[in-house]
Each structure stands twice: as C-alpha cells, then as structure tokens.
Amino acid sequence: xxxxxxxxxxxxxxxxxxxxxxxxxxxxxxxxxxxxxxxxxxxxxxxxxxxxxxxxxxxxxxxxxxxxxxxxxxxxxxxxxxxxxxxxxxxxxxxxxxxxxxxxxxxxxxxxxxxxxxxxxxxxxxxxxxxxxxxxxxxxxxxxxxxxxxxxxxxxxxxxxx
Numbered sequence: 001x002x003x004x005x006x007x008x009x010x011x012x013x014x015x016x017x018x019x020x021x022x023x024x025x026x027x028x029x030x031x032x033x034x035x036x037x038x039x040x041x042x043x044x045x046x047x048x049x050x051x052x053x054x055x056x057x058x059x060x061x062x063x064x065x066x067x068x069x070x071x072x073x074x075x076x077x078x079x080x081x082x083x084x085x086x087x088x089x090x091x092x093x094x095x096x097x098x099x100x101x102x103x104x105x106x107x108x109x110x111x112x113x114x115x116x117x118x119x120x121x122x123x124x125x126x127x128x129x130x131x132x133x134x135x136x137x138x139x140x141x142x143x144x145x146x147x148x149x150x151x152x153x154x155x156x157x158x159x160x161x162x
Contacts, residue, residue, distance in 0.1 A: 021112035026153030030119035032146035034127045035100035040138040051133040062086040062126030066118040083108040
C-alpha cells in the first residue's frame with residue numbers, strides 16, 4: 001500500500017510515517033478490462049476512432065495517473081517512480097468471449113512504501129480514457145476486474161493473485 005492509515009486518539013486518519021522504513025525495490029502489477037461492442041473494438045484496432053489513437057492516448061493517461069496517485073488518493077505518499085509500463089491486449093476473454101481490451105500496469109520504485117495504488121490508478125485511468133474516447137459510439141462499455149496481480153518488495157514480502 002502506498003499509504004498506511006493511522007488513527008489518532010480522536011479517530012482522525014493520518015499518513016503513516018515511513019521515514020524509518022528502508023528504501024527497497026518495490027514493484028506492483030495491476031490489471032483490468034473494458035468490454036465493448038465488436039464494432040467499437042474494430043475502430044480502436046484500425047485506428048479510425050474519431051478522437052484518434054485510443055490506445056496511445058490511454059497509455060499516456062495511465063502513466064500520468066500513476067505519477068499523480070498521491071494527488072488523487074488523500075493518504076497516499078508521493079513516490080519517485082522508476083518505471084511505469086502500460087500494456088493492452090484485445091484478445092477475447094473466456095468464458096464470455098466478449099469483445100474488449102485488457103490493461104496491465106507495471107509500476108516500480110525504490111522507496112519506503114509500495115506501489116500497488118499507483119498500478120491500480122494507472123489501470124483505472126487508462127480504461128476510463130478508452131471509455132472517454134469511444135463513448136460517442138458505445139455508451140454501454142463496462143470496466144471490470146480491476147485488481148492487483150502481483151506485489152513485491154518491502155517488509156510484507158510478495159503477493160501473487162490466484
């Protein structure tokens with residue numbers, strides 16, 4: 001977690017002091033998916049969406065979102081990220097074989113706290129950008145399944161989703 005919450009005697013939340021925690025290499029991978037009409041997916045794949053290169057813009061939006069996570073989520077610490085990678089996959093997803101695009105964000109830092117929130121934020125904003133750029137032709141798109149796949153580093157060790 002980028003921000004561990006501490007409650008004072010009055011029950012108010014505060015950012016946890018991470019100054020004493022050692023700076024270690026930390027990495028998190030998150031994913032999610034947006035489902036859409038086959039025609040919408042075709043527009044994205046051919047690059048003929050009215051607003052332009054949907055995946056290119058969504059990739060930049062995801063990177064920006066990871067860097068701005070502490071501005072969006074009140075108790076997250078600002079982090080110096082060393083890597084943010086956004087990948088898209090337009091393969092059909094079993095068992096529904098629904099048309100859509102999966103997004104995976106990998107975020108890394110060397111610091112005293114993890115980057116799960118940055119990876120989750122990157123995925124959400126990348127998928128929301130796809131929605132925004134295609135909503136004129138498909139208002140029924142659905143974003144789902146956003147979750148942490150892996151997290152490594154820090155005192156709590158590694159987590160790998162089942």
